[in-house]
Amino acid sequence: MINTLPAGSQIVVMVFIFLTGLCTGSFLNVCIYRIPAGKSIISPPSACPECGERIKFSDMIPVVSYILLKGKCRNCKASISLRYPAVELLTAVIWFVTYLRYGLTVETAGLILLFSILIAVFFIDLDHMIIPNGLVLTGLAGGAAVFLYHVFIKPFGLYGSTSWYTPLIGMVSSSGILFLIALIGLIIYKNDGAMGMGDVKIFMPIGLFLGWKLSLLTLVLSVFLGGITSLVLLILKIKDRKSAIPFGPFIVTASLFSALYGNELIRWYLQLCGY
Ligand SMILES: [Zn+2]
Structure with missing residues (x-):
């Protein structure tokens, strides 16, 4: 690893990268679901595909919400695919590994962008x-x-x-x-x-x-x-x-x-x- 950061700030950077990776994974879920359907990835806000109920902001915490809701919609109790938290975790882990490999560099920044796009490609091509x-x-x-x-x-x-x-x-x-x-x-x-x-x-x-x-x-x-x-x-x-x-x-x-x-x-x- 090419890093000259003091240990304390290194942990902060690692946590930041992992959390940002989780949130990006959450956005990638939206892309994977909406792009093939020809829908906008910006609006409307996320809703349950079963009952159409808008998902509350507090229920959109990557991985954590899935666990708290036991994988079910708060409104209609329809089960939510395990793929959603899996994509979030996968994105975070890939970002994290890239950082461990290349440190705080332009290489890392470039690769996490490329990898994020490719994660969406992986699942969209698999499905459609x-x-x-x-x-x-x-x-x-x-x-x-x-x-x-x-x-x-x-x-x-x-x-x-x-x-x-x-x-x-x-x-x-x-x-x-x-x-x-x-x-x-x-x-x-x-x-x-x-x-x-x-x-x-x-x-x-x-x-x-x-x-x-x-x-x-x-x-x-x-x-x-x-x-x-x-x-x-x-x-x-x-x-x-x-x-x-x-x-x-x-x-x-x-x-x-x-x-x-x-x-x-x-x-x-x-x-x-x-x-
Ligand atoms: Zn629902």
């Missing part, structure tokens, strides 16, 4: 097999900010390179490869469903944030993860050959790993190869 353009564009805007920081202020550590064009290559490398695969599938097999354009597009902000090396690592890891999971689901007969499995969740999991530990993995691998 789509990756909304709004999330891709938000990611590109954040990635552009990181790119400007890299060029004009200080090279961005994750890129592993000081060249100004590293993130731009990152933006088009993995997404370009996936686009070609989709194109070949379309031409040869007349197959337009195997590789969604959403998967191609989400690799653009990922590449912009991570640079081309970690972006390519993310692509390799996600194909690997997706392949193993599909195989297990086929063997366990949970899915059959014809059923489509969303690729987004694997891209998200792989980019999380690449961003946090990818540079170490690449270094270890190159050493293993004798470089």
Whole structure:
């Protein structure tokens, strides 16, 4: 961990990051539920999907409210999905781990933005097999900010390179490869469903944030993860050959790993190869 803060303020920062992560997770729940439905993520205020009763502000405390209400709506007692507190906790833990990994840096700030967008992508793709353009564009805007920081202020550590064009290559490398695969599938097999354009597009902000090396690592890891999971689901007969499995969740999991530990993995691998 790269940190020079005194122990006291470090604990304050950690608590702050964890709590802000919980609240962001709560907002991500709204995004996951409303974006695919084409609803605004700002208004109206949250309501119970069963009875339509507006949720009181005091019942919107991440995780805590869920436990106090025993997972049921205060008004109609309909059960609330365990996914809500799970997404809140997951977001907080990912923010926290990112801070432990990169400290109080621009890398941490950039990654928690990217990861938050990707958590929404994970669940929306899992539920609806789509990756909304709004999330891709938000990611590109954040990635552009990181790119400007890299060029004009200080090279961005994750890129592993000081060249100004590293993130731009990152933006088009993995997404370009996936686009070609989709194109070949379309031409040869007349197959337009195997590789969604959403998967191609989400690799653009990922590449912009991570640079081309970690972006390519993310692509390799996600194909690997997706392949193993599909195989297990086929063997366990949970899915059959014809059923489509969303690729987004694997891209998200792989980019999380690449961003946090990818540079170490690449270094270890190159050493293993004798470089
Ligand atoms: Zn209700």
